[in-house]
Amino acid sequence: MAVMTYREALNEALREEMERDPDVFLMGEEVAEYDGAYKVSKGLLEEFGEQRIVDSPISELGFTGLGVGAAMAGLRPVIEFMTFNFAFLAIDQVINSAAKMYYMSEGQFPMPIVFRGPTGAALQLSAQHSQACETYYSHAPGCKVVTPGTPADAKGLLKAAIRDNDPVAFMEGESLYNFKGEVPDDDDFVIPLGVADLKHEGGDVSIITHGKMIHVALQAAQKLEKDGIHADVLDLRTIRPLDMDAIVETVKKTNRAVYLEEGWPYAGTGAQIVSMIQEEAFDHLDAPIIRVTQADVPMPYAKNLEILAKPSANHVIEAVNKVLYR
Amino acid sequence: MAETKTKAKKSSRKKSDALAEHGISEELALELMRDMLLYRRFEEKAEEGYAIGKIGGFCHLHIGQEAGAAGSIKPLRDDDYVMSAYREHTQALAKGVHPNAVMAELYGRKDGSSGGKGGSMHIFDADCRFMGGHGIVGGQVPLATGIAWKIKYRGEETVSLVFMGDAAVNQGGFHEALNMAAVWNLPAIYVVENNEYGMGTAFSRVSRTDMSTKAVPYGIPSHTVDGQDVLACYAFFRDLADKVRHGAGPQFVDLQTYRFRGHSMSDPVSGTYRSVEEVRQAKEERDPIALLRDTLMEAGVLDQETLEEMDAEARQVSLDAADFAEASPPPGPEALYANVWAEINPNGRLFFDGRPESEEAN
Structure with missing residues (x-):
C-alpha cells in the first residue's frame, strides 16, 4: 500500500490506462500545459505528448461532442470538465448523443468515453460553482455515474470507467483532491463498477x-x-x-x-x-x-x-x- | 413525372461542355442520374408510406436536394465518414446503405438499419461508415469533428464529411466545432445544405451576414456551390476531398439548394413562410434531375427511352424496399431492453423500472 492524495491516485489511473491503451486520450481546458486546473493531469503532457493530452478551447459543448464523435469512431476519450458546473453547456452531447447512440443505432456504435471532473461545493464559490450534478446524469439510461470518495476508490474506479464501453460521468470532489489515503500498489488495481x-x-x-x-x-x-x-x-x-x-x-x-x-x-x-x-x-x-x-x-x-x-x-x-x- | 419529360426550354449554359469541364465520364454522369432518380422515387415512396400510416413520427424528405447527396457523397471513398442531421435518407443511400434497410427503418421494422429503434431521423450503418442520423439541430457538427479528430489521431487518409441545414450555423456547437477543427487542422468537410429555410424561418431573417461568411472567423476556407448541379457538385467534392485527405484542413461549403416539400410531413409545401409561386418557380428552374436530364440529352448522352428505363428501375427498387419493409416484422419485445448498454456490468443494477424484462437484461 502506498499513501497518496486523491489527486495523485487519479493521475496514476490516467497514466496507467494511457500506457495500457494508445486509444485513450485526455482533452479539456488547461489539462496540458497548465497540468490541469486541479493538477490532476500533472506531468502527463510531458509523458504522452500534445496529441494525447490536449488543451481545448473553452468550448464545453464543442469538445464534449468532439469526444463523443471520437468514441463513435473507435477511440476512448477522457473528457475533463474543469468542474461539472460548466458541463451544463455540454449536457446535450452527453445525454442526447453519448447516452443514446448505442441504443438508437441498435448497438452499432458503443460509446467508451469518460466525462470527469469535480462536482459539488468547495468553499464560498457561490451559486454557479457549487452544485452536485449526479442526478442529471444518472437520470438517463445509457449513462453510468461514478462518485469516488477516497484515493483508492478514485484510482480503481477511474481505471474501470476508462475500460468500460459505455459513457461514464466520473464525478470527483473538489475538496477531496488533497485528501490522503492508502492505495494498493498493484498497477492493475481496478474496482468494478456497481459494487458498494x-x-x-x-x-x-x-x-x-x-x-x-x-x-x-x-x-x-x-x-x-x-x-x-x-x-x-x-x-x-x-x-x-x-x-x-x-x-x-x-x-x-x-x-x-x-x-x-x-x-x-x-x-x-x-x-x-x-x-x-x-x-x-x-x-x-x-x-x-x-x-x-x-x-x-x-x-x-x-x-x-x-x-x-x-x-x-x-x-x-x-x-x-x-x-x-x- | 415532370422531371423525366423532356422540355423544349433552353438554358443559357453550354451543356455539351459540362461533362468535359468537370472531368466526368458519360458513364459516371448516367450513374449520377440513376442515383438521383432512386433518391427521388425512394422519397416519394416514403411520402406515400407516411400518408397511409406505415411511417410515423417525423419524416423529413430530401426531394429537390438530391444533387447534394449524390454530388458530395459519391466522390468519397468507402472508408470516408459521412454524418448528417435528420433529412438524411438519401444521404444514407448515397453512402451505400441498402434501400431496403432504410425503408424498413422508416417503417420501424426489425430489418431496419437501426433495428427499428432509430426511425427516420436516426439511420446508422457502421459498415458503410454512415454515422447517423442526428435529431438535434447542429448536434452532429461537434460529433463529426470528433470523427475527424480520430482520423488525424490515427494518421489515416480519410475525411469526415458532415451535413447540416442552414439553421445549424446559428447554434453554438457549430462555432465551437469549427474553431477546434481549424486550430487542430482536422480533415473535416462541413457542408451546409442551404435550402434557404430553417423549418419555416428564412435564413435572412435570422442572420445579418451571408452564409459564406460563417466559417471565415475561424480561418476555414469557404466555398459556394450550386447544389442543384450534380456535375458541378461531384467535381467540386472530388477535388475537395482529395485535398482534405492530404492535409488541407477543414473546409466549409455553402451548398445552395431548395426543398420542394415541407420541412416535415406535417408542414405544407408552401404557405405562411414561402409562396406557391416561389416553390413553383424553383421546381421549374432548379430541379436537379431535370437539369441533369437536359444537359445529358443535349450532349447526346441520354435519350428518352434510357431515361424511362432508369426511372422504371428506380421505382422498382423503391417499391421493393417498401415491400421488404412491409414484410419485415416489428422488433420483438426483447429488443426494448437490448443495446441500452454496451456493457452490462456483472455487479449492480442498470435498469430501474422494476420490470422483469429489464432484470433479465441486467
Missing part, C-alpha cells in the same frame, strides 16, 4: 451515501459511537450501476436508514434510493427513511449561510436520532 463499500460497520442504523459525503457520514458515525450508537456507513461508489443488494443488506441488518447526499432533495439520488428500499425492504423498516441533503436553495456565498446550506455531520446525527426515535 461498507466504510464503517455498526448494527443500529444505516447511513447510505456517495461521493465526498462519505466523510461527513463517517464523522457523524464517529460522534454517534460516543453515544453508543453504531452506524453502518454504506458508500455506493457508483450510482448507476447501483449495488441494490448492498443497500438491502444493510437495511435488513439495521432496519433504519438515512440517505445523505450533497445535492438538492427534489428528485435527488436519495429519492430514488428511498423509493427502492420501500419497494424491496419495506417489511424490514422500523422507521421512515430520512434524507439529508443540501438546503433546497442555490448555494449562498456568505460563509455562515453556506455552512447552513451544506449537509453536515450534525444534520446526519439529527436524522439518525429521528429514525431511532431518540
Whole structure:
C-alpha cells in the first residue's frame, strides 16, 4: 500500500490506462500545459505528448461532442470538465448523443468515453460553482455515474470507467483532491463498477451515501459511537450501476436508514434510493427513511449561510436520532 | 413525372461542355442520374408510406436536394465518414446503405438499419461508415469533428464529411466545432445544405451576414456551390476531398439548394413562410434531375427511352424496399431492453423500472 492524495491516485489511473491503451486520450481546458486546473493531469503532457493530452478551447459543448464523435469512431476519450458546473453547456452531447447512440443505432456504435471532473461545493464559490450534478446524469439510461470518495476508490474506479464501453460521468470532489489515503500498489488495481463499500460497520442504523459525503457520514458515525450508537456507513461508489443488494443488506441488518447526499432533495439520488428500499425492504423498516441533503436553495456565498446550506455531520446525527426515535 | 419529360426550354449554359469541364465520364454522369432518380422515387415512396400510416413520427424528405447527396457523397471513398442531421435518407443511400434497410427503418421494422429503434431521423450503418442520423439541430457538427479528430489521431487518409441545414450555423456547437477543427487542422468537410429555410424561418431573417461568411472567423476556407448541379457538385467534392485527405484542413461549403416539400410531413409545401409561386418557380428552374436530364440529352448522352428505363428501375427498387419493409416484422419485445448498454456490468443494477424484462437484461 502506498499513501497518496486523491489527486495523485487519479493521475496514476490516467497514466496507467494511457500506457495500457494508445486509444485513450485526455482533452479539456488547461489539462496540458497548465497540468490541469486541479493538477490532476500533472506531468502527463510531458509523458504522452500534445496529441494525447490536449488543451481545448473553452468550448464545453464543442469538445464534449468532439469526444463523443471520437468514441463513435473507435477511440476512448477522457473528457475533463474543469468542474461539472460548466458541463451544463455540454449536457446535450452527453445525454442526447453519448447516452443514446448505442441504443438508437441498435448497438452499432458503443460509446467508451469518460466525462470527469469535480462536482459539488468547495468553499464560498457561490451559486454557479457549487452544485452536485449526479442526478442529471444518472437520470438517463445509457449513462453510468461514478462518485469516488477516497484515493483508492478514485484510482480503481477511474481505471474501470476508462475500460468500460459505455459513457461514464466520473464525478470527483473538489475538496477531496488533497485528501490522503492508502492505495494498493498493484498497477492493475481496478474496482468494478456497481459494487458498494461498507466504510464503517455498526448494527443500529444505516447511513447510505456517495461521493465526498462519505466523510461527513463517517464523522457523524464517529460522534454517534460516543453515544453508543453504531452506524453502518454504506458508500455506493457508483450510482448507476447501483449495488441494490448492498443497500438491502444493510437495511435488513439495521432496519433504519438515512440517505445523505450533497445535492438538492427534489428528485435527488436519495429519492430514488428511498423509493427502492420501500419497494424491496419495506417489511424490514422500523422507521421512515430520512434524507439529508443540501438546503433546497442555490448555494449562498456568505460563509455562515453556506455552512447552513451544506449537509453536515450534525444534520446526519439529527436524522439518525429521528429514525431511532431518540 | 415532370422531371423525366423532356422540355423544349433552353438554358443559357453550354451543356455539351459540362461533362468535359468537370472531368466526368458519360458513364459516371448516367450513374449520377440513376442515383438521383432512386433518391427521388425512394422519397416519394416514403411520402406515400407516411400518408397511409406505415411511417410515423417525423419524416423529413430530401426531394429537390438530391444533387447534394449524390454530388458530395459519391466522390468519397468507402472508408470516408459521412454524418448528417435528420433529412438524411438519401444521404444514407448515397453512402451505400441498402434501400431496403432504410425503408424498413422508416417503417420501424426489425430489418431496419437501426433495428427499428432509430426511425427516420436516426439511420446508422457502421459498415458503410454512415454515422447517423442526428435529431438535434447542429448536434452532429461537434460529433463529426470528433470523427475527424480520430482520423488525424490515427494518421489515416480519410475525411469526415458532415451535413447540416442552414439553421445549424446559428447554434453554438457549430462555432465551437469549427474553431477546434481549424486550430487542430482536422480533415473535416462541413457542408451546409442551404435550402434557404430553417423549418419555416428564412435564413435572412435570422442572420445579418451571408452564409459564406460563417466559417471565415475561424480561418476555414469557404466555398459556394450550386447544389442543384450534380456535375458541378461531384467535381467540386472530388477535388475537395482529395485535398482534405492530404492535409488541407477543414473546409466549409455553402451548398445552395431548395426543398420542394415541407420541412416535415406535417408542414405544407408552401404557405405562411414561402409562396406557391416561389416553390413553383424553383421546381421549374432548379430541379436537379431535370437539369441533369437536359444537359445529358443535349450532349447526346441520354435519350428518352434510357431515361424511362432508369426511372422504371428506380421505382422498382423503391417499391421493393417498401415491400421488404412491409414484410419485415416489428422488433420483438426483447429488443426494448437490448443495446441500452454496451456493457452490462456483472455487479449492480442498470435498469430501474422494476420490470422483469429489464432484470433479465441486467
